[in-house]
Amino acid sequence: MNAKHLPSQLITSFKQIKELVLTSTAKNGPQRMAITGAHDAAAMAVLAPLVKDGLIYPTLIGDGRRIRSKAESAGVSISSYPVIDVKDEHDACAAAAELAVRGETDILYRGKVPAYDMLKVLCTRATGFRQTQDLLTHVAVFEMDGMNRLVFVSDGGVVVAPDLDMKIRILNQAVQIARQFGVTRPKVALLAAVETVASYLPVAMEGAAIAKMGDRGQLGNAIVDGPLSLDVALSPESAEVKRVNSLVAGSADVLIVPQIEAGNVMYKAVMTFTNAKMGGIVVGGKTPVIIPGLFDRSETRIYSVLLAIWLNHTMK
Amino acid sequence: MYISDFRPIRHADQLMQRAIELTQATGIRTLSVAVAQNEEVLEAARDAQQQGLARSILVGDEQKIHELMDSLGMSRGDYEVLHEPDIDAAASKAVRLADDGHADVLMKGVVPTATLLRLVLSREFRLRGRSILSHTAILDVPGYHKLLGLTDAGMVPKSDLRQRIDILRNAVTVMHALGISRPKVAMIAAVDHINLAMPVSMEAAIIAKMSERGQIEGAIVDGPMSFDMATCGTPADIEDYNSPVAGDADLLVVDTLETGNILVKSLSVLTRAVFGGVIVGARIPLSLVSRSDSAQNKMTSIALSILVADHLKLGAAK
Numbered sequence: 001m002n003a004k005h006l007p008s009q010l011i012t013s014f015k016q017i018k019e020l021v022l023t024s025t026a027k028n029g030p031q032r033m034a035i036t037g038a039h040d041a042a043a044m045a046v047l048a049p050l051v052k053d054g055l056i057y058p059t060l061i062g063d064g065r066r067i068r069s070k071a072e073s074a075g076v077s078i079s080s081y082p083v084i085d086v087k088d089e090h091d092a093c094a095a096a097a098e099l100a101v102r103g104e105t106d107i108l109y110r111g112k113v114p115a116y117d118m119l120k121v122l123c124t125r126a127t128g129f130r131q132t133q134d135l136l137t138h139v140a141v142f143e144m145d146g147m148n149r150l151v152f153v154s155d156g157g158v159v160v161a162p163d164l165d166m167k168i169r170i171l172n173q174a175v176q177i178a179r180q181f182g183v184t185r186p187k188v189a190l191l192a193a194v195e196t197v198a199s200y201l202p203v204a205m206e207g208a209a210i211a212k213m214g215d216r217g218q219l220g221n222a223i224v225d226g227p228l229s230l231d232v233a234l235s236p237e238s239a240e241v242k243r244v245n246s247l248v249a250g251s252a253d254v255l256i257v258p259q260i261e262a263g264n265v266m267y268k269a270v271m272t273f274t275n276a277k278m279g280g281i282v283v284g285g286k287t288p289v290i291i292p293g294l295f296d297r298s299e300t301r302i303y304s305v306l307l308a309i310w311l312n313h314t315m316k
Numbered sequence: 317m318y319i320s321d322f323r324p325i326r327h328a329d330q331l332m333q334r335a336i337e338l339t340q341a342t343g344i345r346t347l348s349v350a351v352a353q354n355e356e357v358l359e360a361a362r363d364a365q366q367q368g369l370a371r372s373i374l375v376g377d378e379q380k381i382h383e384l385m386d387s388l389g390m391s392r393g394d395y396e397v398l399h400e401p402d403i404d405a406a407a408s409k410a411v412r413l414a415d416d417g418h419a420d421v422l423m424k425g426v427v428p429t430a431t432l433l434r435l436v437l438s439r440e441f442r443l444r445g446r447s448i449l450s451h452t453a454i455l456d457v458p459g460y461h462k463l464l465g466l467t468d469a470g471m472v473p474k475s476d477l478r479q480r481i482d483i484l485r486n487a488v489t490v491m492h493a494l495g496i497s498r499p500k501v502a503m504i505a506a507v508d509h510i511n512l513a514m515p516v517s518m519e520a521a522i523i524a525k526m527s528e529r530g531q532i533e534g535a536i537v538d539g540p541m542s543f544d545m546a547t548c549g550t551p552a553d554i555e556d557y558n559s560p561v562a563g564d565a566d567l568l569v570v571d572t573l574e575t576g577n578i579l580v581k582s583l584s585v586l587t588r589a590v591f592g593g594v595i596v597g598a599r600i601p602l603s604l605v606s607r608s609d610s611a612q613n614k615m616t617s618i619a620l621s622i623l624v625a626d627h628l629k630l631g632a633a634k
Binding site: 041042116144156157160191192193200201202203229230231234235238241242257258259260261262263264265266268269270271272273274276293294295 | 457470507516542584
């Protein structure tokens, strides 16, 4: 997929994303979103404002009777939307994937089906949701207090233990996403526990190798550096105290974490103990996928859908 | 096993207070500083002394140490300096002081960490313990109802199952030193259920089961568990997630140095958590303070090391 309509301005907040999405929806019409396991109070709570704003045209997949009752208690009128009545969770995931493969939906959203089952269906090549060369990766987008930019973190949600090659693909996809939010030349930090390269720390060595690929122009239009620790990547003060000489230190746009656990604890720590705003999306397949975490607030889930809409609008 | 009988410490300032009370009651503690000719190290030694936590024996190049002390406005007469210009020899001397009982805590100066650890583990001294050395961090996170321990965010790059159990036991000792007699421990994963494709989740389940069988003393261990499950508890719409730890964890165990480090940094940089750390697994604790630590974090580390030293000593005496 090529991004042909990159935004002319730098996007720095979810408020701005919402405004842009409302404007572009007025021109392009609502996006079609298939919800698997739509008999889900949390999904209905997310759907209500999105439908009200005319942003989303949903297809509801799951237990038809329970979908109607959940919709009713959430005050969402679904009579004009298609309902695909499948009770089995796996069948619901397969039905959603099929819609995406046939081009009949623009976004997939996980309701009450296990995240793992849904990802398994989407990752299986035979499904056709992901192309041979594609890797599904999770990108979390943060708007944090005191930062003048969005920060993109990958992969804390899908790829379990990426090897070097997978890390490069994770990086490329995250950089592409950052560009779609107006960051023309993203600064990328390969996170580790240290800034110095040490032979007993494979993560630091991989960081160094990928950073050098960036220097040699092998990673496109991005400034890549690593290994860097999180504080040095984000905070100019830490970068100065540790005297790290790096174009990325203190001003990273994109953070690449070494393993799923690292990204996962980071986003959960930030969302549990700060006022940050966040949205998360899975990219690399036919459509963006939203797989909300158990603890994600409604706000986070809505931001995730806004991200997906914006990605689609800027990719057309 | 010795369990401290004072009330559990719930905040960083209580930790500081407790260490100061201890030194007031039973005498100031001593840090043996391995290769002390460094500004940040000397500042930490000065602050610890001024706050009544610990005096320091500064082992290293006397001339360099004195010059730095002059520039920092530290009075030469207030500090004991043991002259040894050679870095390896100075480190060895500092370890010897600790081994001979002249110091309670071994503190790393500008000697490479690997050199110091090799000495601590060397048969030449009697500091080596039965398990591996590992790092335990203690965080005071604004918004969490008590202290949060985390291991290993500073030492072991990637622990295997056996090492992770050692690391866990070392950290449980640290929690005991803080008066948390039966810490609730969460084995952290990216998921809350066992996923056969994720080894971290399976290792967590194994250790949790060992805990149920009484194979991990002095703690309640559960996992796999995500960070938010460990610290926030079970969401209302999740059925059948029975965990005595969810929402009330005292200690988090992660599988790699990077995950631990990223978590500490997330909490310290983005939530302004106060934290301290200590290396345990030897007969006395090791204190490593990093250049980027704030003065408060450095003192928290030293206070933590003093409490751990005391706890280990009482444990050995029993």
